Amino acid sequence: MGTANDCWLDLQGISKYFPGVHALDKVKFDLRKGEVHALVGENGAGKSTLIKIIAGIYHGFDGQMRFENEVVTFRNPNEAINKGISVIYQELNLVPNMSIAENIYFSHLPTYRAGIVNKKKVYEDTKILLDYIGLSEDPRTLLKKLPVAKQQLVEIAKAISLDTKVIIMDEPTSALSPSEIDNLFRIIKDLKAKGCGIIYVSHKLEEILKATDRITVLRDGKYVDTINTSDATQQQIISLMVGRELSDLYPKQGGSIGDVMLDVQGLTSYHVKDISFNVRSGEIVGFSGLMGAGRTELTRAIIGSDKRLVGKVIVDGIELKRNDTRESKQAGIGYVPENRKEQGIFGDASIKFNMTISTIKNFVRFNGIKRRKELTSVNDMVNRLGIKTPSVTQLIQKLSGGNQQKVILARSLIKEDLKVLIVDEPTRGIDIGAKAEIYTILDQLTRRGIAVIIVSSEMPEILTMCDRIYVMKRGRINAEINNEDATQELLLQSAI
Template identity: 40%
Template sequence: MAGISKSFLGVGVLHGVDLDVRSGEVHALVGENGAGKSTLLKVLSGVHQPDAGTIAIDGEVRTFANPRQAQDAGVAIIHQEFTLLPERTVAQNVFLGREPVRRGLVDTVAMERATAALLAEIGETGFGPDAVVRRLSVAQQQVVEIVKALATDARIVAMDEPTAALAEHEVALLTDLVRRLTARGIAVLYVSHRTPEIFALADRITVLKDGARVTTRPAAELDPPTLVRLMVGRPLSAYYPPRATEFGDVRLEVRGGTAPAITGIDLTVRAGEVVGVAGLQGAGRTELLRAIFGADPFTAGEVLLDGRAVRLTSPRRAIAAGIAMVTEDRKAEGLALAQSVRENALLVLRAVFRRRARAGAVRTRDLLATVGLRSAGEDQEVRFLSGGNQQKVVLAKWLAADPRVLLLDEPTRGIDVGAKAAVHELVREQAKAGMAVLLVCSELPELIGMSDRICVLHEGRLAGELPAGASEEDVMALATGHGVPHAEVPR
């Protein structure tokens, strides 16, 4: 891609971007949300036509008027949001729109046979061509997307945040699959915000900022701090605000909390404190937050707010009691994507605190400014915002309700490093104002950097607590059950 430029309604999004990817190479494309990564991929895949610049494949200049032409030229895009039909089989999804026909009817046998061969090529998947997609795990659905690309004889595969919705053990499976693609000579263009997997996979890295290319370098010549500085213009150390040194009284307390996936949890969070919750996938982290929030209430034990026992049997009751929860999946559970920024920011007030909704309209406007939202205005539909800006709307929605306790489940998943730093700063500011924060995060450096204390879960039980600044090794020792049982620190 040479000199690619693209504008929308007179606003420049790409400015003369040059990018090349070689056969058998993983070329990582990185940058903050809004840097132009997705737009560049859409130009490559024929969704958008460039205002200037050229695309050449194997030295031949090509023009794509639509995605089908790009696909026919060997370009496949695997989007962050899957494009699968959940009620159809794997084979039907893989050959959607290109079904083999025999005597005027879809040849199901041939379709499943071809899909089985493709699945065999990429190794053990745990499912067959006749499996219904909605019954597959997220990681398996990601495999189906990749098999779809292989079925089109793709020579260039672009992956947009392919691991954003995957658990840590699933990321390893995808990494292995990417290496198998490059071993076959396929060129992989890889977009991700996760620096560890970028350095684990990429041969070269291109950095975009504000729609322009900053640099392209071999991955071996870069390190995470340098990459961050190229992306956002500030060092990695600026990610995490200073921790608090003083806290108020205990604001949230769970005594013997038990739910289907957790047993006998005892924990406290003081006013002004950020307590991290660590653990492997399936350890009960999300289940703990959902139980406190009343989405899946505790079956035993009790919850106390400011020393008083409360019955949190539903999210509405939890919200009314002063508890807010930012869920892991902001698009499915946190936002009304087709509604405006303003409507989303007022969702909680209108649902639970109707009398405050009218006055809250003015406050939410101030909150949207406070969280640093970048949008075309309050009337813009949320679905057109970047992931980082969508998360800021979610935070503004909850802060409008003046909660005393803030539950955060993977609050920075799928957003760029600049937006992460903004979320970190906002969380710390709320804690300084006296809010109690319970934080679940799978990225250990981030969890350690943000937490004043860390509670580690193992198989649904509290394995122990660690102080601020604990090492990743200490956290993982408890998370895997190899640490000192019920290790504690003074509260």
Template identity: 40%
Template sequence: MTALLELEQVSKSFSTVSVLKQIDFRVDAGRIVALAGENGAGKSTMMKLITGIYPRDEGVMRLGDREVNFSSARQAMDAGIAMIHQELNLLPELSVGENIFLGREPTDAFGRILWSEIESQSRRWLEELKLSIDPKEKLANLSIAQQQMVEIARALSMNADIIIMDEPTDALTDIETTILFEIMDRLRQSGKGLVFISHRLGEIFQICDDIAILRDGQMVHQGPVAEISEDDLIRHMVGRELTDQYPYEALQRGDVRLSVSNLVAHNVKGVSFEAHAGEVLGFAGLVGAGRTELAKAIYGANSVKSGSIEINGKSCRLKSPQDGVKAGIGYVTEDRKHEGLIQMHALSANMSLTGLSRFLNRLGILDKASEREQIEKYIKAFSVKTHGMDAQISQLSGGNQQKVSIAKSLMPRPDILILDEPTRGVDVGARREIYTLINTLKSQGLCILLMSSDMPELLGMSDRILVMSEGKLTGEFSRDEADQESIMRCTVAEHV
């Protein structure tokens, strides 16, 4: 077989964190290679190295028999590498045709854009995907699935030798997926090399020739799909041992704090569950499973289409995060930089933001002495490392910023705390401190919802685990029942 792409001993680190460790990887002409691995295994970083977005620290990358060193995504594109992104990389205000040829517009001898050429060529690629879409249509008017197909048409129009597809079927219907697989098969037969990333294991066995599996930044398996079973694939993906870094404490759970019944919201499809005081209820699922959308719907940040939410036995209709705070819910977002904290403000202003009503006197005037007293209390209790409460939040490390984000959510004294990826981007020491804090809050009777893509974290800290896939609950496990393979099977389930 002829190698179109080869990585040899490629490594990549960010600061002191090693993300990819001496990776070997190969894509042959006329083959579709599945790239599998849990969230955080290193798949995205590896693809960004291949497509010129990140430089590699060590190792060699070859296209055919020549070594390449890309310094931009454009260089990779010009060398024959196209990528279909999971997050749409399109401009909604432009037309379909303009998006397909964005940055590659055909021009005449005077540099004028040939709009008729854009229209005719776009129509050709859309028809290839069996789409009856007008190339002049504004992209924003299309459905997400149609926009995804436009992204695919854009990649096909580049006539690349290597095409990387990152979760291309996530927004597609079964019919659209079938059409895409037919296109992939034709590309394979024409000698192209494809990299296919999908959390739907059935798709891997259906369309792929080879498989490469990443775990914790290392390539743990690469070979023909025909030589691996689904059980072996799952075992390679999750083959890690839990350690004592998870200081779990077993407590007697209390009354029901939160009851969710048949909740329907954006990417949430009829979810029902109960959570108790003194309990850590974990939520597992891959990217796009609906965990964050569920958290935001409960908190009031996402609108609820139907279903009900009860807090301490009382029905609540939450239309905003302010309603969530008043109802006794604290929420720590997965994106502390853009959603959780105001980077240009001081630690003190961030920490007390959601709890300011606690510090108003009878005249509605802020009692600054009381506010600063509580801030000092949390700084000490959470061991926040800072040179003062007036330090700008952006000057703190990721772990200390996360502690401030958690303290901010606790300032209004909630009964329910939602933690969405609470240890993302923090070091091992800060992780341990956050886990200890979770135990403390649990012992105080808080009901904690833990959304995490870190499987050992969920298994190590949860009393129960609910599993989500495609907006639905697909499994429930007690602490004693839960194991990585069982949970992984539910995370890739396509039907309840």
């Protein structure tokens, strides 16, 4: 605990219950002026809950919170904002149909007298902010026109625009490219120098070791320890987080590689050009490249959700003739999208429903045996991926961010007639234990003869899991690299 003058925040004995879940159990946490304090723990450990308490979103909790040594109780988020606490949430909180400028200044528009909004000033101020965070977009651009990464930067700009003392970042880099991350770290340094305190939540331990001063670990809603980053090692943080020794993170054994399962010939859409490649049965092929290189757009053209202008997509010898996702699904392509929040979560439905929605056919209703089989598969996935929930009938929106991701991922993994699995950023926002489990499952799928495509910005994932790697650049394939020849440098060189 710090002394009165050098701390922004000091929380003691914080407990929070949800029906069936003890999300926080006597947790303590303090934030000094001018420090970056990391908050880490597995999916469902309680990180976001603690943040929401600090931000005034939850008020029914036990324990005491002090801000600048004064006991505070925030009855709503505005009271926290007024103290200078701002949050960049894990789930983006922006309004897609408003401009960048409106999103940034939504809650505190500069006005002339009598509450008239000074539009010109809003745009000018926004421009300055955007320059600072490294976005060249026009402030009038509608937010929905921006890719997720840039939306994340807008969230950050929004936090900075408020006169903040405490900035909370819940997985701020999950959609950012390496250069944008460096840029964010520069901004963080700047804010630190101004005395801001930053709470940094992330599953990326390299980043935490690089950018933070102290680390607090939560496990199952309980406080585990707070350590100085300068004394910490990755291994130490991992064992504090998971509370056990973690088996090999990259379990790849690989199976035998067979015939071509997915063959893409000269595929062109509005976003990608003349793409030809194949994936064999039992093979894992990676797509690397910078943000905006067209990787996600390529997967969308393959599954038929983006229009294919020219070219062929052939699955196990059969050409997909139509541009439609039903056809590709029927042909045996499973797809896990990058933005799982937007595409595919049925918020007010159960975990079980969300996991089996695309497999219903395998588990036909009114049939006792199939129903039991369904429940077995769902329970199996919940256990293997360590999805933290009191039951499989829990609404998915009640799960922590990372656990929601696991459910959507599991949906494709239990598909029985799977021939090709395409996963876009499969481990984004997912904790290290579940990561290892996902890699194990992908590896097992290849041994069942399934062809796997991984689109990923995480170099270690691409380098260790993939048999072959295609590097994309500006909508085209720029290089094909075999696993043996692949290095981080080579991938980066080919991407730029």
